[in-house]
Amino acid sequence: MAENIIVIDGQEFSFENGETILQVAERNGIFIPTLCYLKTGATPTGACRICLVEIEGARSLMASCTVPAGPNMVVRTDSPPVVRARRMNLELLLASGQHNCLAQDQDADSWTDFQLKVLKDKEHEELCPAYGICRLQDLAIKYRVRTTHFEPSETPFPLENINPFIVRDFSRCVLCGRCVQACNEVQVNSAISYGYRGSESKIVAAGDRSLKESDCVFCGECVQVCPVGALVPVKEFVPETSSAGATKIRTTCSYCSVGCQMYLHVKDNKVVNVTGVDDVSPNYGSLCVKGRFGYDFINSADRLKIPMIRENGKHREASWDEALKLVAEKLAKAGGDSVGVVTSARITTEDSYLAQKLARNVIGTKNIDHQLSQSSRVSGLEHATGSGAMTNPISDIEKSDVILIAGSNITESHGVLSSYVKRAVTLKGAKLIVIDPRKITITRFASVWMRQTPGTDVAWINGMINVIINEKLYDESYVNSRTSGFSELQSSVAQFTPEKVEGISGIPKDQIIEAARMYAGGKAASIICGMGMTQQEGGAKCVSALTNLAMICGNIGIEGGGVNPLRGQNNAQGACDMGCVPDVLPGNRKVDAPGLSFSHMMGKAREGALKAMYIIGDNPVGSGSAQTKASLEKLDFLVVQDIFMTETAQMADVVLPSASFAEKDGTFVNTERKVQRVRKAINSPGSAKEDWRIICDLSQAMGTAMDYDGPQDIMQEIAETASSYAGINYDRLDTDGIPCPSTAEGSGTPRLHVDKFMCGQGVLQAVDFIPPKNAPDAQYPLYLTTGRDLYQFRTATRLQESAGLPSEPSVEISMEDAVACKVGDGDTVKIASSAGEIHMKVLVSEKAMKGTVFIPLPFAAPLDPAAETLEYKACTVKIEKA
Ligand code: SF4
Numbered sequence: 001m002a003e004n005i006i007v008i009d010g011q012e013f014s015f016e017n018g019e020t021i022l023q024v025a026e027r028n029g030i031f032i033p034t035l036c037y038l039k040t041g042a043t044p045t046g047a048c049r050i051c052l053v054e055i056e057g058a059r060s061l062m063a064s065c066t067v068p069a070g071p072n073m074v075v076r077t078d079s080p081p082v083v084r085a086r087r088m089n090l091e092l093l094l095a096s097g098q099h100n101c102l103a104q105d106q107d108a109d110s111w112t113d114f115q116l117k118v119l120k121d122k123e124h125e126e127l128c129p130a131y132g133i134c135r136l137q138d139l140a141i142k143y144r145v146r147t148t149h150f151e152p153s154e155t156p157f158p159l160e161n162i163n164p165f166i167v168r169d170f171s172r173c174v175l176c177g178r179c180v181q182a183c184n185e186v187q188v189n190s191a192i193s194y195g196y197r198g199s200e201s202k203i204v205a206a207g208d209r210s211l212k213e214s215d216c217v218f219c220g221e222c223v224q225v226c227p228v229g230a231l232v233p234v235k236e237f238v239p240e241t242s243s244a245g246a247t248k249i250r251t252t253c254s255y256c257s258v259g260c261q262m263y264l265h266v267k268d269n270k271v272v273n274v275t276g277v278d279d280v281s282p283n284y285g286s287l288c289v290k291g292r293f294g295y296d297f298i299n300s301a302d303r304l305k306i307p308m309i310r311e312n313g314k315h316r317e318a319s320w321d322e323a324l325k326l327v328a329e330k331l332a333k334a335g336g337d338s339v340g341v342v343t344s345a346r347i348t349t350e351d352s353y354l355a356q357k358l359a360r361n362v363i364g365t366k367n368i369d370h371q372l373s374q375s376s377r378v379s380g381l382e383h384a385t386g387s388g389a390m391t392n393p394i395s396d397i398e399k400s401d402v403i404l405i406a407g408s409n410i411t412e413s414h415g416v417l418s419s420y421v422k423r424a425v426t427l428k429g430a431k432l433i434v435i436d437p438r439k440i441t442i443t444r445f446a447s448v449w450m451r452q453t454p455g456t457d458v459a460w461i462n463g464m465i466n467v468i469i470n471e472k473l474y475d476e477s478y479v480n481s482r483t484s485g486f487s488e489l490q491s492s493v494a495q496f497t498p499e500k501v502e503g504i505s506g507i508p509k510d511q512i513i514e515a516a517r518m519y520a521g522g523k524a525a526s527i528i529c530g531m532g533m534t535q536q537e538g539g540a541k542c543v544s545a546l547t548n549l550a551m552i553c554g555n556i557g558i559e560g561g562g563v564n565p566l567r568g569q570n571n572a573q574g575a576c577d578m579g580c581v582p583d584v585l586p587g588n589r590k591v592d593a594p595g596l597s598f599s600h601m602m603g604k605a606r607e608g609a610l611k612a613m614y615i616i617g618d619n620p621v622g623s624g625s626a627q628t629k630a631s632l633e634k635l636d637f638l639v640v641q642d643i644f645m646t647e648t649a650q651m652a653d654v655v656l657p658s659a660s661f662a663e664k665d666g667t668f669v670n671t672e673r674k675v676q677r678v679r680k681a682i683n684s685p686g687s688a689k690e691d692w693r694i695i696c697d698l699s700q701a702m703g704t705a706m707d708y709d710g711p712q713d714i715m716q717e718i719a720e721t722a723s724s725y726a727g728i729n730y731d732r733l734d735t736d737g738i739p740c741p742s743t744a745e746g747s748g749t750p751r752l753h754v755d756k757f758m759c760g761q762g763v764l765q766a767v768d769f770i771p772p773k774n775a776p777d778a779q780y781p782l783y784l785t786t787g788r789d790l791y792q793f794r795t796a797t798r799l800q801e802s803a804g805l806p807s808e809p810s811v812e813i814s815m816e817d818a819v820a821c822k823v824g825d826g827d828t829v830k831i832a833s834s835a836g837e838i839h840m841k842v843l844v845s846e847k848a849m850k851g852t853v854f855i856p857l858p859f860a861a862p863l864d865p866a867a868e869t870l871e872y873k874a875c876t877v878k879i880e881k882a
Pocket of ligand 1: 283289414417
């Protein structure tokens with residue numbers, strides 16, 4: 001027999017060194033049952049002994065998940081001794097705890113009767129909530145185990161039902177350890193482990209506390225992988241919200257830009273559960289707390305159901321015809337560039353495409369944008385490389401040997417993507433450099449953590465480049481062959497010595513040197529930057545400087561490298577690609593005469609120059625400053641299209657009820673430029689309609705027909721109009737998304753700039769450091785920074801609907817500052833800036849850096865002095881007891 005050939009059930013198969021028997025069998029379609037085995041990559045434990053196989057010459061049966069395939073090995077997966085052993089092990093598992101689902105059916109006369117009874121009893125309310133979806137039950141049925149000859153053991157541990165989202169039933173736990181592996185090796189949250197010994201064994205959170213009191217972040221990975229009924233969503237215990245009998249529809253998450261693939265479990269036109277789609281990128285079954293448990297908003301009774309028109313200061317119900325006629329008249333009356341159209345990074349790509357088409361071709365305005373659009377912030381990357389998008393796929397993060405994260409509280413804002421970073425560090429030995437003033441969770445994994453003074457990012461980046469050039473650590477051949485502008489860059493960073501940068505940024509000079517050497521020393525070093533970089537006055541400069549850093553080290557266009565600005569919302573990339581920005585048409589074609597950006601629209605509205613506004617799927621009053629509200633109040637006419645009566649909708653003259661992501665077909669484009677399907681799972685409440693349909697109807701009311709059979713039809717037009725979407729259609733997106741730019745044949749581009757930059761030669765750009773406008777002074781002595789936290793997302797409208805998601809915000813402050821301000825933990829305080837004031841509880845935390853306080857993004861809006869969300873990362877405030 002040839003080398004690396006194994007015989008399984010009489011068939012010869014080749015194998016790779018290190019592959020287990022189970023992996024070879026699975027790869028070749030031979031079924032070996034498993035229970036504790038998690039997935040390729042996780043360490044197999046062999047705990048359940050269900051995957052036993054017979055190996056010729058071996059003295060006993062072996063767990064196929066742990067035994068490497070060997071040359072000339074002869075394996076039987078289904079021989080009588082194997083089946084006997086599996087049945088015995090199943091009996092033992094069924095006896096470990098309370099698994100009454102089979103035991104109660106002993107009276108059935110025949111095996112068929114028994115199976116029928118099991119199926120019929122699915123509705124039995126006393127049964128385990130995992131009844132019908134339990135792997136142990138499935139295996140017991142498959143191997144005809146109806147009873148157990150062993151005395152069932154009693155668990156000494158009571159049911160834990162005090163957590164948000166998750167119930168732990170220790171009486172059903174078979175200690176297979178899948179949840180521990182999922183927590184430690186997949187999501188790398190390390191919240192649970194094995195505790196105690198022998199019959200007292202238990203899966204515990206640190207200190208044997210409840211999940212609620214532990215480091216658990218409620219990503220629910222443990223629930224997803226639990227093969228029995230030991231870890232179950234809280235809602236499964238309530239008959240109305242149980243997912244028994246639900247159908248599953250695959251779609252894309254509507255929160256952040258990772259674009260996790262998920263199943264919506266639907267029953268009676270309601271979403272009753274959400275699970276991750278296994279074996280598909282980018283999440284391979286994982287979700288974060290928002291994606292997995294933040295879906296109650298879809299079923300909310302407060303959803304808008306009927307169009308409304310404001311009359312005498314109050315909203316009254318109206319028909320679609322009446323509402324659209326009024327909107328058409330008012331927009332036409334305001335006319336062309338006196339109208340602003342604000343879209344959202346949450347609506348689908350197809351909705352976005354039609355919104356800009358309506359704005360430019362029907363209303364006749366150039367003024368179209370979406371809030372917090374990052375397009376201008378990544379212009380430095382675009383100028384340098386030809387594209388402002390993330391250069392590398394998410395999967396490349398695990399191929400990096402150095403990762404630099406700047407301005408991203410990644411574990412809370414992009415939970416599933418952060419797992420890639422954590423796995424790279426803990427399982428693959430990558431080095432991590434984190435730059436953030438706060439002691440955010442990802443700093444636990446960092447080799448170097450630099451705490452900069454807000455607003456000084458260009459200085460520390462230039463400082464790192466200075467060290468790399470002075471110590472000749474840069475990639476000279478890459479710089480010479482692929483870039484231009486090196487000598488200008490070299491002169492511009494010469495002044496940014498580590499000593500000088502320490503003075504500007506507060507980062508010790510030795511740390512800057514260490515980080516520079518570490519980054520330059522990586523074979524493949526990846527830069528990930530978040531809104532902490534882009535949502536500030538000098539955001540574009542920060543991204544330019546980071547691009548310089550990557551380019552001089554030869555890190556763009558290689559596997560595991562790249563400059564990767566994370567988009568915030570689910571379809572921020574799609575909104576930009578479709579031209580929902582003032583200076584770009586679909587397919588990133590520049591316009592000759594750009595319209596007004598969102599912030600400029602607000603300014604013109606305040607001046608009375610902008611008369612009417614159409615806002616689709618966003619709530620700028622909820623996320624904006626007092627000036628935003630004042631601007632909208634000045635308009636002659638405001639129409640808002642949304643799923644809830646948001647703060648902005650309350651101000652509208654006409655409110656149009658739209659469909660949530662669960663109620664429509666379309667696509668979202670994730671942060672790695674991958675176009676992925678969104679699928680309709682339920683019908684919208686009342687007469688709410690999909691955004692694309694409302695836009696078409698409005699266009700018709702304005703005298704221009706927009707006829708589409710549906711989103712698929714719109715995508716066809718996009719593929720013909722935007723060259724970067726060439727060849728994309730729903731058939732090709734059915735099983736997996738396609739990263740743009742795509743070809744006419746439908747293949748995508750996971751990694752940009754591989755042989756040459758999209759602009760040809762990469763452009764190194766000298767970047768000046770300009771100190772932040774708002775520095776602390778006697779009146780406002782503290783910096784305020786903002787960002788996402790785990791349970792908050794944008795204006796919080798959707799998350800507040802999810803039972804159990806904590807929503808009371810607090811201001812996070814260091815002990816030193818709390819003492820200086822004479823405030824204590826839990827006090828209600830007044831936080832004031834030059835723009836406004838808010839009241840909030842104090843959280844004294846070691847996360848906060850002295851001199852800088854933090855407030856979750858949706859709640860800080862009234863304090864923003866720029867009124868344009870430009871200085872969210874460096875505004876100054878004072879704090880006093882309320
Ligand atoms: Fe949704 Fe983002 Fe969480 Fe994935 S990481 S489940 S896309 S919010």
